Amino acid sequence: MSDTQHFDLIVIGGGPGGYVAAIRAAQLGMKVACIDAFKSKDGGKPALGGTCLNVGCIPSKALLDSSRQFHNLTHGFADHGISASDAKIDVGRMVARKDRIVKQFNGGVAALFKANKVTAFHGVGTLHAGRKVSVKGHDGKDATLTATNVILASGSVSIELPFAKFDGKRIVDNVGVLDFDAVPRRLGVIGAGVIGLEMGSVWGRLGAEVTILEALPDFLAAADADVAKLALREFKKQGLEIKLGCKVSNVEVKGDEVHVTYSDGKADQSLVVDRLLVSVGRRAATAGLLAEGSGVKLTQRGFIEVDDHCHTGVDGVWAIGDCVRGPMLAHKASEEGIAVAERIAGLPGHVDFNTVPWVIYTEPEIAWVGKTERELKDAGVPYKVGTFPFAAIGRAVAMNETAGMVKVIAHADTDRILGMHLVGANVSELVHEGVVAMEFKGSAEDLARICHAHPTLSEAVHEAALAVDKRAIHKAN
Ligand code: FAD
Ligand code: NAD
Numbered sequence: 007m008s009d010t011q012h013f014d015l016i017v018i019g020g021g022p023g024g025y026v027a028a029i030r031a032a033q034l035g036m037k038v039a040c041i042d043a044f045k046s047k048d049g050g051k052p053a054l055g056g057t058c059l060n061v062g063c064i065p066s067k068a069l070l071d072s073s074r075q076f077h078n079l080t081h082g083f084a085d086h087g088i089s090a091s092d093a094k095i096d097v098g099r100m101v102a103r104k105d106r107i108v109k110q111f112n113g114g115v116a117a118l119f120k121a122n123k124v125t126a127f128h129g130v131g132t133l134h135a136g137r138k139v140s141v142k143g144h145d146g147k148d149a150t151l152t153a154t155n156v157i158l159a160s161g162s163v164s165i166e167l168p169f170a171k172f173d174g175k176r177i178v179d180n181v182g183v184l185d186f187d188a189v190p191r192r193l194g195v196i197g198a199g200v201i202g203l204e205m206g207s208v209w210g211r212l213g214a215e216v217t218i219l220e221a222l223p224d225f226l227a228a229a230d231a232d233v234a235k236l237a238l239r240e241f242k243k244q245g246l247e248i249k250l251g252c253k254v255s256n257v258e259v260k261g262d263e264v265h266v267t268y269s270d271g272k273a274d275q276s277l278v279v280d281r282l283l284v285s286v287g288r289r290a291a292t293a294g295l296l297a298e299g300s301g302v303k304l305t306q307r308g309f310i311e312v313d314d315h316c317h318t319g320v321d322g323v324w325a326i327g328d329c330v331r332g333p334m335l336a337h338k339a340s341e342e343g344i345a346v347a348e349r350i351a352g353l354p355g356h357v358d359f360n361t362v363p364w365v366i367y368t369e370p371e372i373a374w375v376g377k378t379e380r381e382l383k384d385a386g387v388p389y390k391v392g393t394f395p396f397a398a399i400g401r402a403v404a405m406n407e408t409a410g411m412v413k414v415i416a417h418a419d420t421d422r423i424l425g426m427h428l429v430g431a432n433v434s435e436l437v438h439e440g441v442v443a444m445e446f447k448g449s450a451e452d453l454a455r456i457c458h459a460h461p462t463l464s465e466a467v468h469e470a471a472l473a474v475d476k477r478a479i480h481k482a483n
Contacts, residue, residue: 047185059108159339196284371428399465
């Protein structure tokens with residue numbers, strides 16, 4: 007073992023929580039080390055960026071975009087008078103493009119570390135008592151580090167069902183589903199959550215018959231009910247077979263096929279597919295992270311226990327991102343990373359969970375911020391609602407993307423915006439009107455009085471805000 011090196015801050019995990027925290031702390035003048043265990047696909051090299059960059063947000067969006075282009079070519083262009091015959095998808099090339107994008111950003115994070123003088127360690131970090139961290143280097147070299155503060159940002163891993171062990175080929179998680187070598191004829195998905203819908207869309211658009219089995223009776227239970235209903239209708243039109251209220255009891259690989267047994271509440275059913283994606287949620291990644299005596303506690307569900315400020319209760323030890331409570335979103339992890347780095351520097355870092363936006367990158371896209379009607383009803387908060395459909399928006403019609411709507415929810419007495427729920431084209435961008443308005447404690451009246459360019463999709467946000475007070479112009483109120 008080499009001599010012990012001391013840092014102001016050690017970050018364990020180089021995902022969007024960890025690498026962002028490391029950079030912000032370095033900007034604030036700290037001497038920072040970041041330990042990350044992720045290995046690149048091509049030969050196990052350092053691959054900073056975590057789940058999000060390597061096997062999550064970015065590669066999934068690369069494939070979503072490729073498959074969207076293909077789907078438009080085969081299904082959408084004819085209406086515009088554009089014809090193309092014999093369209094083909096080269097899956098190898100599509101996956102290679104995705105890999106190039108990932109590699110480009112792996113290099114980007116490494117370059118940012120260099121520019122900010124963050125010392126990177128490629129290996130597994132373990133926290134011991136007294137803020138001592140041991141590193142088991144992937145190159146065989148071990149190190150011992152100490153720090154005034156440590157941030158745990160180890161992220162999450164897929165939950166495995168005991169009867170459907172991942173084999174990386176027939177039964178896959180988010181990693182395998184990004185790297186199929188051909189379009190499966192039949193793709194089964196367990197779990198109609200974010201990953202199931204996004205990855206089901208990718209392979210469905212490329213021609214796979216996709217069947218999604220969801221345990222809950224409600225589709226997208228966390229989303230606004232009207233948004234979920236509208237999205238479900240569109241997904242069904244696209245050919246995604248979504249079966250709700252299904253309890254999977256067995257999965258068996260038989261030759262080239264995967265046989266799935268499930269109950270739909272009435273009887274046992276079977277589904278035979280060529281590949282099966284299991285996307286039933288993720289759990290905190292804590293294996294090997296905490297040595298005995300570290301003092302850091304885990305919750306019953308296996309997350310690292312933290313207070314509202316991401317402090318673990320152990321002096322100088324913090325935890326952020328997917329390994330702690332709260333939504334498993336890259337931007338939530340990054341915001342927590344920035345807030346903790348600032349708190350360590352004596353600044354007032356803060357994250358408002360109520361204004362963290364959610365986006366599902368299907369087609370139509372789904373996005374929301376703040377409370378749903380159901381949540382407000384349950385909490386007894388009086389509210390009023392304004393909605394507006396994209397079908398009445400000139401730009402959406404010009405784009406042939408008329409499915410969807412915007413819903414603005416405001417407090418019945420104060421008019422303050424409590425939530426915004428959107429389904430439609432580009433709503434991943436539009437939702438930020440709601441985020442900004444809510445961050446500034448804005449009212450529906452504020453949004454209604456803001457001039458929106460014509461013709462844009464954002465006019466649907468404007469009209470929905472006007473509709474809260476029953477004065478939308480382009481629909482009967
Ligand atoms: P991670 O990104 O998981 O990073 C943790 C890092 O720590 C990893 O590199 C891991 O190898 C490393 N590590 C773990 N333990 C140790 C250790 N002991 N020593 C050293 N290193 C260690 N979120 C969005 O907001 N938008 C999206 O579009 C989106 N799409 C997604 C698509 C998929 C398919 C998946 C799986 C997730 C997606 N997410 C998305 C969620 C997002 O990826 C996570 O919320 C985000 O990556 C969490 O960041 P993190 O830094 O907490 O953890
Ligand atoms: P999820 O929590 O979004 O969805 C899991 C779904 O599986 C739920 O609908 C759940 O009811 C269902 N389920 C659970 N057990 C089941 C079972 N035994 N049989 C059938 N259905 C079952 O989880 P995910 O899709 O695995 O994604 C994990 C996390 O990654 C999400 O929480 C999300 O925060 C993050 N993510 C975000 C994005 C994005 O922001 N666009 C994209 C992908 C992933």
